[in-house]
Amino acid sequence: MFILYVTKVCAPELLAKERGDVAAVGIGSAGIKIVSLLSRKSLLVDRYAYVSCDDGDFSTVEPSDAILIESPVDQKLTPSIVRGLALGSTQKIRDAVDGSKVVLVVAGLGGATGSGLAPVVASIAKECGATTVGVAVMPFEFEKKMKFYAGVSLRRLRAASRGVVAVDNDTLMRSSSEDSTLANLYDSANKAAVKALGSLLSRSTEGSKPVGLNKFLGTVLQDGYSLLGVSSSAAVDKAEDAIAGAVVSLGKLAEAKEASRAVVSLNADSSLTGKEVGLAVSRLGSIMDNQGMDVEYGVDYSGSAQLQVSVLASGFRSTKYDDYDPLGKILGDRILDDEMDTSLPAGLEALQPCD
Ligand SMILES: Nc1nc2c(ncn2[C@@H]2O[C@H](COP(=O)(O)OP(=O)(O)OP(=O)(O)O)[C@@H](O)[C@H]2O)c(=O)[nH]1
Ligand SMILES: [Mg+2]
Numbered sequence: 001m002f003i004l005y006v007t008k009v010c011a012p013e014l015l016a017k018e019r020g021d022v023a024a025v026g027i028g029s030a031g032i033k034i035v036s037l038l039s040r041k042s043l044l045v046d047r048y049a050y051v052s053c054d055d056g057d058f059s060t061v062e063p064s065d066a067i068l069i070e071s072p073v074d075q076k077l078t079p080s081i082v083r084g085l086a087l088g089s090t091q092k093i094r095d096a097v098d099g100s101k102v103v104l105v106v107a108g109l110g111g112a113t114g115s116g117l118a119p120v121v122a123s124i125a126k127e128c129g130a131t132t133v134g135v136a137v138m139p140f141e142f143e144k145k146m147k148f149y150a151g152v153s154l155r156r157l158r159a160a161s162r163g164v165v166a167v168d169n170d171t172l173m174r175s176s177s178e179d180s181t182l183a184n185l186y187d188s189a190n191k192a193a194v195k196a197l198g199s200l201l202s203r204s205t206e207g208s209k210p211v212g213l214n215k216f217l218g219t220v221l222q223d224g225y226s227l228l229g230v231s232s233s234a235a236v237d238k239a240e241d242a243i244a245g246a247v248v249s250l251g252k253l254a255e256a257k258e259a260s261r262a263v264v265s266l267n268a269d270s271s272l273t274g275k276e277v278g279l280a281v282s283r284l285g286s287i288m289d290n291q292g293m294d295v296e297y298g299v300d301y302s303g304s305a306q307l308q309v310s311v312l313a314s315g316f317r318s319t320k321y322d323d324y325d326p327l328g329k330i331l332g333d334r335i336l337d338d339e340m341d342t343s344l345p346a347g348l349e350a351l352q353p354c355d
Contacts, residue, residue: 021046021101022044022045022046022047022100022101022103022104023045023100023102023103023130024038024039024045024048024049024103024104024106025048025051025093025097025103025104025105025106025121025125026049026051026061026106026107027105027107027113027114027117027118028052028107028108028112028113028117028118029052029054029057029108029111029113029114030108030190031106031108031114031118032052032058032060032061033057033060033190034106034108034190034193034194035048035050035106036050036061037190037191037194038197038201039061041198041202041302042202042203043198043202043203044202044203044213045104045201047100048061048062048065049065049067049093049096049097050066050067051066051069051086051089051093051113051117051121052066052068052069053068053071053082053085053113054113065096067096069086069113069117077113077116078112078116078149079115079116079149079153080116081112082113082116083116083117083120086120090124093120093124094124094127097121097124097125097128099128100125100130101131102130102131102132102213103128103130103131103133104135105118105122105125105132105133105135105157105161106134106135106137107134107135107137107153108136108169109137109138109146109149109150109154109157110138110139110143110146110147110149110150111146114153115149115153116153118134118136118153118157119153119156119157119159120160122134122157122161123160126160126161131221132161132162133161133162133163133220133221134157134158134160134161134163134164134165135164135165135167135197136150136154136157136164136166136167137167137169137189137193138150138154138169138321139169140170140185143169148324148325150321151326151328152327154166154321155325158225162221163217163221163222163314164220164226165220165226165227165312166226166227166228166319167193167196168252169189170252171192171230171249171252171253172188172190172193172230173188173189173192174192174231174245192232195230195303195308195310196230196267196308196310198267198300199265199266199267199298199300199302199303199308199310200263200265200298201216202298202300202302205302207270208299208302210299210300211298212298215263215296215298216263216312218261218263218296219261219263219296219313220312220314222260222261222314222315223315224258224260224314224315224316224317225254225314225316225317225319225321226312226313226314226316227250227253227254227312227313227314227319228310228311228312229246229248229249229250229310229311230246230249230308230309231244231245231246231249231308231309232245232306232308233245233306233307234307238276238307239276239277239279239307239309242280242307242308242309243264243279243280243283243311244283244287245309246310246311247284247287247288247311250288250313253319253321254318254320255316255318256289256313257289257290258315258316258317259290259313259314259315259316260293260314260315261293261296261315262284262288262293262294262311263295263296263297263298263311263312264280264281264284264295264296264298264310264312265297265298265310265312266280266297266298266299266300266307266308266309267302267307267308267309267310268299268304268305268306269301269303270301271305272299272301272307277299280309281295281297288313293313
């Protein structure tokens with residue numbers, strides 16, 4: 001009798017050159033929107049892929065980059081059901097990331113698809129030998145019901161990745177007006193997210209001084225949480241105003257002075273002066289009450305007269321997201337045996353063995 005074992009088919013060294021070193025995977029509605037907007041910019045990302053249970057999420061992406069996880073229409077999805085449904089698509093996900101040295105896994109957490117699949121895609125990318133970085137967009141404060149799934153998924157994503165950047169939707173929507181519709185809130189949060197991530201990952205152009213992949217990874221691949229604080233200003237003292245706003249947004253998520261490293265990215269037009277750049281970068285440590293922090297910076301001139309400052313800071317021991325996941329808080333580093341937590345949709349339980 002022959003038994004054929006099919007093991008994972010990953011060959012990073014063979015494919016890296018052909019396929020490019022950096023891949024970004026957008027998962028679920030929010031992740032796909034953000035990654036597809038990023039794909040229109042000139043970034044240090046060579047390839048893009050998208051995964052969702054909802055084919056409506058793929059309207060703005062190349063069909064060949066989309067992986068649809070088929071789901072029954074009459075079933076309310078949960079993260080564990082989505083993981084079960086995705087079991088049959090593991091190889092497609094593997095093919096999408098295989099060969100990349102760095103894989104960015106981007107999802108809004110709190111719904112079923114992004115929360116269920118972001119940790120799965122990160123694990124697959126890790127198995128393929130990639131340095132995996134999760135980018136987790138966390139729910140608005142008013143989306144109370146989403147917090148639990150978001151908290152649990154963030155814990156799993158952190159366990160499956162070398163580093164995770166968490167960014168809060170409330171931080172991102174700060175520029176929206178009071179009477180914005182939900183669609184407008186999401187749009188403006190997406191614009192801010194794309195500006196921030198785009199400026200952290202921007203390619204070098206003449207006259208620019210981008211952050212670059214090494215500084216980005218050097219900041220994110222640290223122990224503890226990495227958080228992204230964002231703020232913009234068009235005021236006369238915009239450098240000082242925007243850097244202070246970005247630190248305030250971080251302060252709402254964690255104790256700012258716990259950060260051990262930060263990278264500041266400034267996005268503006270060519271009217272941004274060297275003095276303004278210097279001011280923003282040099283003020284960061286004192287505003288965070290952390291003069292010993294290791295600070296790097298980059299400038300991206302693809303923006304407007306309004307300066308957007310993004311502060312990616314890492315090394316936080318705890319954040320407000322710990323409260324979203326009470327079980328994780330109790331368990332700490334202890335591991336719960338929940339690897340079997342993969343459900344089948346109703347009707348298919350009959351396929352499981354019975355006594
Ligand atoms: N920034 C931003 N956040 C969004 C957007 N759409 C949803 N979110 C947030 O992303 C999180 C997850 O929502 P979705 O992306 O809609 O959920 P999903 O992963 O598609 O999961 P299901 O649709 O439930 O299967 C929540 O925190 C939402 O607040 C968006 O367009 N932009
Ligand atoms: Mg969705």
